[in-house]
Amino acid sequence: MTYTDTRDSEAKVDFKTAVMSGMSSVTGGLYVPVEFPKIDTSKMFKDGKPDFISAAIQMAKPYVEGEIPDADLEALIKDAYPFEPKLVKIEDGTYVLELSHGPTCAFKDFGARFMARAMSFFNRGENGKLHILVATSGDTGSAVGSAFHNVEGLDVTILYPEGKISPLQEKQLSTFTGNVRALKVKGTFDDCQKLVKTAFTDKDLRAKFRLSSANSINISRLLPQGFYYMYASLLAQAENPGKEIVVTVPSGNFGNLTSGLIAREMGAPITGFVAATNSNRTIPDWIATSEYKARPSVETYANAMDVGAPSNYERIAYMYTLEEVRRLFAAYWLDNDGIIKSIKACKDSTGYTIDPHGAVAYKAWEDIKNGALDNLEGIDITKPGITPNRPDWADKAKSAVGIVLETADPAKFSAIVKDATGAEPPIPERLQKVMALPDRAIPMENDYAKFKAWLVANL
Numbered sequence: 206m207t208y209t210d211t212r213d214s215e216a217k218v219d220f221k222t223a224v225m226s227g228m229s230s231v232t233g234g235l236y237v238p239v240e241f242p243k244i245d246t247s248k249m250f251k252d253g254k255p256d257f258i259s260a261a262i263q264m265a266k267p268y269v270e271g272e273i274p275d276a277d278l279e280a281l282i283k284d285a286y287p288f289e290p291k292l293v294k295i296e297d298g299t300y301v302l303e304l305s306h307g308p309t310c311a312f313k314d315f316g317a318r319f320m321a322r323a324m325s326f327f328n329r330g331e332n333g334k335l336h337i338l339v340a341t342s343g344d345t346g347s348a349v350g351s352a353f354h355n356v357e358g359l360d361v362t363i364l365y366p367e368g369k370i371s372p373l374q375e376k377q378l379s380t381f382t383g384n385v386r387a388l389k390v391k392g393t394f395d396d397c398q399k400l401v402k403t404a405f406t407d408k409d410l411r412a413k414f415r416l417s418s419a420n421s422i423n424i425s426r427l428l429p430q431g432f433y434y435m436y437a438s439l440l441a442q443a444e445n446p447g448k449e450i451v452v453t454v455p456s457g458n459f460g461n462l463t464s465g466l467i468a469r470e471m472g473a474p475i476t477g478f479v480a481a482t483n484s485n486r487t488i489p490d491w492i493a494t495s496e497y498k499a500r501p502s503v504e505t506y507a508n509a510m511d512v513g514a515p516s517n518y519e520r521i522a523y524m525y526t527l528e529e530v531r532r533l534f535a536a537y538w539l540d541n542d543g544i545i546k547s548i549k550a551c552k553d554s555t556g557y558t559i560d561p562h563g564a565v566a567y568k569a570w571e572d573i574k575n576g577a578l579d580n581l582e583g584i585d586i587t588k589p590g591i592t593p594n595r596p597d598w599a600d601k602a603k604s605a606v607g608i609v610l611e612t613a614d615p616a617k618f619s620a621i622v623k624d625a626t627g628a629e630p631p632i633p634e635r636l637q638k639v640m641a642l643p644d645r646a647i648p649m650e651n652d653y654a655k656f657k658a659w660l661v662a663n664l
């Protein structure tokens with residue numbers, strides 16, 4: 206597969222270059238495959254049922270062809286996914302797709318684990334280790350740390366702002382041993398990011414170590430997220446023959462939704478999407494007004510979606526015109542009060558405990574299923590709710606089958622869920638284990654010279 210650059214369609218690179226460099230250093234653009242081949246979904250079944258691993262292998266093949274041999278790809282995928290997405294029917298016409306069964310209990314495990322293994326594959330035969338430096342404000346760091354833990358040839362240093370992430374998030378970052386370690390920086394997330402960026406441009410340091418990032422815009426994180434859209438839509442189709450399928454995606458940087466678009470291009474039976482956001486409503490506003498206005502992010506209860514300038518907007522706008530987006534997407538946004546009410550409403554009417562991110566998607570889908578797209582007159586886009594846009598599938602919305610993506614386990618946001626429902630969600634065993642581990646974070650001043658000296662002495 207050839208990959209091109211969202212800012213220069215003449216650019217052509219292979220998968221290895223796209224993975225190892227993350228983004229174009231020339232234009233600052235993002236890599237996208239030049240095509241999304243339609244594939245034969247019949248090879249994604251096992252014993253008559255859709256099979257996640259088979260879907261993953263079939264979908265990944267065209268993107269790594271000629272660079273990762275089939276046998277290595279199969280081994281890579283099996284090693285990346287000892288867990289599966291789970292499609293759970295919560296009421297008539299609505300499924301929740303649980304993406305939280307990986308080691309860090311959030312959907313980012315799907316992308317990060319594939320990326321780590323692809324990097325490790327490409328690092329074989331190179332001289333020495335590849336050092337990954339990541340700055341994190343929370344969830345990305347734990348998915349990356351966990352995904353790279355014990356992966357051959359790779360070594361990871363995570364920087365996070367001391368005292369500015371939740372105690373559980375801190376445990377998930379600071380308890381690794383071996384090839385992954387965390388530095389708790391006396392500063393903000395921006396300070397952490399600046400230390401990492403300075404290291405990348407430090408010629409002296411780069412002469413000593415091979416450095417790379419594990420950025421969320423890496424194409425090797427997006428492609429594997431398409432696997433679960435394919436798997437879940439095939440499963441929903443098998444259980445609801447003849448029905449249209451609409452997927453509602455709680456979104457921040459819109460990487461997850463972009464992965465859904467890729468899966469649909471490749472033949473996943475998905476009629477349309479609902480782009481659901483919290484108060485960071487840059488994309489709903491773009492769909493409503495035709496104007497894309499990035500803005501500073503606002504803090505919300507669905508904090509992994511607190512993004513005012515979604516990085517994958519650039520990929521979506523490269524792949525589709527705004528008119529095409531409007532035909533394919535409904536859009537919706539919800540404020541904090543709505544998030545609490547949605548968690549409670551979901552619990553009360555279906556018995557299902559949903560996390561604050563999934564709650565945004567649940568409410569969006571409930572409103573649409575109950576006819577929100579039928580009356581778009583006089584909508585004020587500065588108030589939470591449906592965006593005044595009628596996608597092509599609006600007439601079929603009430604009879605469609607909805608898949609609501611649940612991107613994290615509710616136990617990761619236990620206090621908010623308890624506020625909404627009165628009950629603390631049960632803590633999965635793998636989170637309990639992490640909470641009992643000793644904290645190994647290394648204190649670090651917000652000072653580049655000290656950070657560099659530490660790297661030189663310790664990597």
Ligand SMILES: *Cc1c(COP(=O)(O)O)cnc(C)c1O
Binds near residue numbers: 612613
């Ligand atoms: C990262 C994250 C999101 C947002 O995903 P994007 O791909 O950035 O749109 C939603 N929910 C949770 C729990 C996340 O960690």
